[in-house]
Amino acid sequence: MKYVILGGVAAGTKAAAKLKRLDRQSEVVIFTKSTDISYAGCGLPYYIGGDIATRDELIVNSPEKYAGLTGAQVQTGCEAVGIDSSAKQVSIRRTDGSSFTENYDKLIIATGAAPFVPPVDGVGLAGAFCVRTPDDAVAIRAYAEQNNCRRRCRRAARQSVSTAAPSRYPSAAQMAAALRKIMTS
Helix, strand or coil, rough: CCEEEEEECHHHHHHHHHHHHHHHCEEEEEECCCCCCCEEEHHHHHHHHHCCCCCHHHHHEEEHHHHHHHHCCCEEEEEEEEEEEEEEEEEEEEEEEEEEEEEECCEEECCCCCCCCCCCCCCCCEEEEECCHHHHHHHHHHHHHHHHCCCHHCCCHHCEEEEECHHHHEEEEEHHHHHHHHHCC
């Protein structure tokens, strides 16, 4: 049995691990758009605030480590752009622009969520961010450092960093604490 899983963060990797535990002989392939498959989402505010020094400290498993632990194959930088359910094929496009199709017996779609951004004034301004991935946290920290968002930004709202976090993690309180820490240091 060949399983193809679209999405390689929490749900996709859990499904793959469970499938391989149930049947070590099954072929399980994960395709994910990102380069990261397993990261500490709850650590994002601590990275932004400087308590976690490097982005690498947020990464729990690399694709190679995960494949070694579970036996599931992981292909990063791959986006599903089409599904032909009658032919049991997924069309995949790599970040380099190349495309291919992948056959499957069973398909699991675990592509995750996208943060809801309310239609409020200022949401498109520089310094307004969503927080969901390590790359989001890197962008926020870099923005704060590049724009010298310290005490000066606390007084000038137009230069401050604002974030919107999905309901799961990190919490608004954690983000507020992280932002306060970088703006008062």
